[in-house]
Amino acid sequence: MRDAATNFEGLGVKVFGLSLDDVRGQAAFHAAQELNFPLLSDPDGSVASKYGVLPAGARFPQRKTFVIDPAGVLVHVDEKVDVTKHGAVIGEWIRGKK
Numbered sequence: 001m002r003d004a005a006t007n008f009e010g011l012g013v014k015v016f017g018l019s020l021d022d023v024r025g026q027a028a029f030h031a032a033q034e035l036n037f038p039l040l041s042d043p044d045g046s047v048a049s050k051y052g053v054l055p056a057g058a059r060f061p062q063r064k065t066f067v068i069d070p071a072g073v074l075v076h077v078d079e080k081v082d083v084t085k086h087g088a089v090i091g092e093w094i095r096g097k098k
Contacts, residue, residue, distance in 0.1 A: 001065075004087020005037045011094050012070075018042050020054075020061060065090055 005015045015037040021029065026039045040047070048054035048061040055062075065086065067076035076093060078086070 001083075001087050001090075002033065002035050002037070004091055007087070007091055008094070011091070013094060016040055018047060018061075020045055020048065067094065 001015060001017070008015055017035070017037060017039040018041075019026065019029075019039065020042055022043045023041045026041045029035075030039050042048050045054045045061070051064070051066060053061040053064050062079075063081045065078040065081060066074055067078075067090070069075050075097075078090060078093075082089070
């Protein structure tokens with residue numbers, strides 16, 4: 001997603017990441033991966049649970065992508081994230097909807 005995030009700006013799309021790490025862990029990961037989008041910290045898993053990506057009792061969330069329109073409506077969920085081509089797949093979906 002990092003490599004595709006700049007392409008999304010031209011489509012009016014903002015990219016965010018979310019994980020269960022605390023803010024300090026997020027900052028270290030963000031720097032190490034040279035990410036160009038913000039990471040949101042969800043250490044208690046409340047947001048991940050609300051999005052259905054953290055099954056009860058699980059230690060790690062499932063990797064999914066949610067596309068939310070400007071009105072705040074969830075319009076697409078990609079449940080089969082392949083990190084090698086994920087940015088391109090989501091970009092194609094977004095361009096097809098514009």
